[in-house]
Amino acid sequence: MPAAIYNPIADKGADYSFAMVFTDGSGNALPLSAGSVTAPIFAKEGDTNSVASFSVVIDPVTTGRATFILDEATSASLPFSKPYYEIWLQQPNDGALSRYAKGILNLDK
Numbered sequence: 001m002p003a004a005i006y007n008p009i010a011d012k013g014a015d016y017s018f019a020m021v022f023t024d025g026s027g028n029a030l031p032l033s034a035g036s037v038t039a040p041i042f043a044k045e046g047d048t049n050s051v052a053s054f055s056v057v058i059d060p061v062t063t064g065r066a067t068f069i070l071d072e073a074t075s076a077s078l079p080f081s082k083p084y085y086e087i088w089l090q091q092p093n094d095g096a097l098s099r100y101a102k103g104i105l106n107l108d109k
Contacts, residue, residue: 003086003099005101007103007104010105017068021063022065022100030089032058033058033092036089036092037066039056041085044084052083056068083107085102
């Protein structure tokens with residue numbers, strides 16, 4: 001399955017958060033655990049070294065919901081206005097990594 005593309009807009013130097021629900025092909029919530037979801041931020045698409053990452057808070061495990069948080073200090077410290085991010089999930093069944101979403105985080109000054 002190709003990764004979903006989301007290009008949100010946030011204020012540089014401000015807190016920003018969003019949530020996602022992870023489901024299987026039948027629409028059932030995937031059980032999440034600490035460390036199973038990561039969200040690195042890169043200077044640009046194609047980079048391999050992240051410059052920051054969203055903090056990830058797993059809501060009740062059975063809901064499949066995770067909240068991604070970029071605090072004001074981190075968003076202020078990014079030296080560019082359009083960083084690229086990816087959201088990765090380690091599959092609960094076989095441990096395989098899947099990229100669920102990607103996009104440009106448009107930081108307004």
